[in-house]
Amino acid sequence: MAERSxxxxxxLLGMWASPFSRRIEIALTxxxxxxxxxxxxxxxxxxLLLQLNxxxxxxxxxxxxxxxISESLLILEYIDETWRDNPILPQDPYERAMARFWAKFVxxxxxxxxxxxxxxxxxxxxxxxxxxxxxxxxxxxxxxxKDFFGGRSLGFVDIVATLVAFWLMRTEEIVGVxxxxxxxxxEIHRWRFELFEVSIKTKTTSFWAVTEVLTGVNxx
Amino acid sequence: xxxxxxxxxxxxxxxxxxxxxxxxxxxxxxxxxxxDLWNKSPILLEMNPVHKKIPVLIHNxxxxxxxxxxxxxxxxxxxxxxxxxxxxxxxxxxAKFWGDFIDKKVYASARLxxxxxxxxxxxxxxxxxxxxxxxxxxxxxxxxxxxxxFGYVDIALIGFSSWFKAYEKFGDFSxxxxxxxxxxxxxxxxxxxxxxxxxxxxxxxxxxxxxxKKKLGIE
Numbered sequence: 001m002a003e004r005s006x007x008x009x010x011x012l013l014g015m016w017a018s019p020f021s022r023r024i025e026i027a028l029t030x031x032x033x034x035x036x037x038x039x040x041x042x043x044x045x046x047x048l049l050l051q052l053n054x055x056x057x058x059x060x061x062x063x064x065x066x067x068x069i070s071e072s073l074l075i076l077e078y079i080d081e082t083w084r085d086n087p088i089l090p091q092d093p094y095e096r097a098m099a100r101f102w103a104k105f106v107x108x109x110x111x112x113x114x115x116x117x118x119x120x121x122x123x124x125x126x127x128x129x130x131x132x133x134x135x136x137x138x139x140x141x142x143x144x145x146k147d148f149f150g151g152r153s154l155g156f157v158d159i160v161a162t163l164v165a166f167w168l169m170r171t172e173e174i175v176g177v178x179x180x181x182x183x184x185x186x187e188i189h190r191w192r193f194e195l196f197e198v199s200i201k202t203k204t205t206s207f208w209a210v211t212e213v214l215t216g217v218n219x220x
Numbered sequence: 221x222x223x224x225x226x227x228x229x230x231x232x233x234x235x236x237x238x239x240x241x242x243x244x245x246x247x248x249x250x251x252x253x254x255x256d257l258w259n260k261s262p263i264l265l266e267m268n269p270v271h272k273k274i275p276v277l278i279h280n281x282x283x284x285x286x287x288x289x290x291x292x293x294x295x296x297x298x299x300x301x302x303x304x305x306x307x308x309x310x311x312x313x314x315a316k317f318w319g320d321f322i323d324k325k326v327y328a329s330a331r332l333x334x335x336x337x338x339x340x341x342x343x344x345x346x347x348x349x350x351x352x353x354x355x356x357x358x359x360x361x362x363x364x365x366x367x368x369x370f371g372y373v374d375i376a377l378i379g380f381s382s383w384f385k386a387y388e389k390f391g392d393f394s395x396x397x398x399x400x401x402x403x404x405x406x407x408x409x410x411x412x413x414x415x416x417x418x419x420x421x422x423x424x425x426x427x428x429x430x431x432x433k434k435k436l437g438i439e
Contacts, residue, residue, distance in 0.1 A: 094284070
């Protein structure tokens with residue numbers, strides 16, 4: 001049980017559907033940090049959000065004892081450095097550099113490319129699906145011989161890549177294309193299943209809420 | 221055992237400059253290997269298979285990619301009296317926020333200044349100036365972005381200053397007029413040995429731009 005002084009104030013400005021916001025909740029929950037969640041309407045941004053993140057005006061924003069931190073990958077690192085139980089990033093500098101590399105890859109390459117599927121049809125869509133699969137193949141190879149990207153237990157890249165497990169793979173029903181077929185990506189499917197197992201075992205609320213949505217689909 | 225440090229780089233790259241500066245700041249001896257980006261070497265393709273880009277830092281045979289990740293790695297592996305990043309988590313997050321901002325914003329708009337024409341170029345120029353002004357306001361009256369000591373955010377941005385004269389020439393404007401404090405900051409940084417050693421001269425960059433445009437197939 002992490003120590004928490006009564007003067008600790010942790011608030012998260014986020015959005016239920018955002019994978020960037022959810023990943024922060026996962027990290028806080030894994031570290032047993034109590035926080036107040038404030039749902040933002042991104043079509044009608046609160047003055048608090050605009051004040052706390054004037055540069056990008058985006059969620060998530062973590063506010064710790066009145067001080068705001070934005071950009072989800074930076075928030076994750078801040079959380080890891082501030083609440084030391086259940087470390088998310090590895091200790092070794094090389095492993096840390098690799099974790100940062102893959103996290104950046106998920107957000108700047110996979111996410112950006114995959115988002116282009118939305119609203120496209122026919123050949124254009126096929127091209128984007130192919131491009132997304134090419135990128136996912138790098139992640140597939142990273143998982144070989146490991147339970148999680150973090151090794152034996154969940155780490156930084158796993159938390160970031162919930163974007164792939166819970167969003168990208170979820171949109172398959174919406175766009176009608178299996179972007180991540182199990183025949184091509186057995187490791188990613190296996191890893192995704194292990195993520196569900198962790199969420200059920202640890203009863204991490206954020207996982208739970210997401211898996212509730214997903215358990216209706218293909219029984220997994 | 222002696223450390224073996226290789227840097228695969230391309231001389232005009234403002235990203236490569238970051239890694240050079242960080243290594244120099246830490247007095248780390250490294251083997252600089254100039255890369256031909258239009259004829260990529262086997263080592264580059266092997267060490268950065270995902271992006272096939274420079275800079276690549278290879279430490280005892282193991283590659284680290286992405287310049288700001290390299291700077292942080294260098295700071296962690298060769299800790300010294302003068303760390304590049306603050307130790308306080310909030311200040312670290314703050315520094316990395318600005319490094320990330322520079323990564324997201326500066327190159328894309330600057331490229332339109334030398335790489336585009338007409339309306340597109342004007343739009344790029346306008347955005348570039350706005351971005352520099354945001355950075356200038358973050359700098360404020362401090363000596364460096366981190367305060368009194370040269371560090372991560374300065375390293376993230378200073379390489380672009382070697383391209384300033386080129387931007388001014390192709391964009392027909394004066395950065396000093398728009399952002400005098402930033403120019404003053406750049407002059408301070410360039411006095412540091414690590415920076416002076418790592419940045420090419422402005423004239424060399426300006427001469428290089430037409431050649432670069434030709435290589436990229438831009439008129």
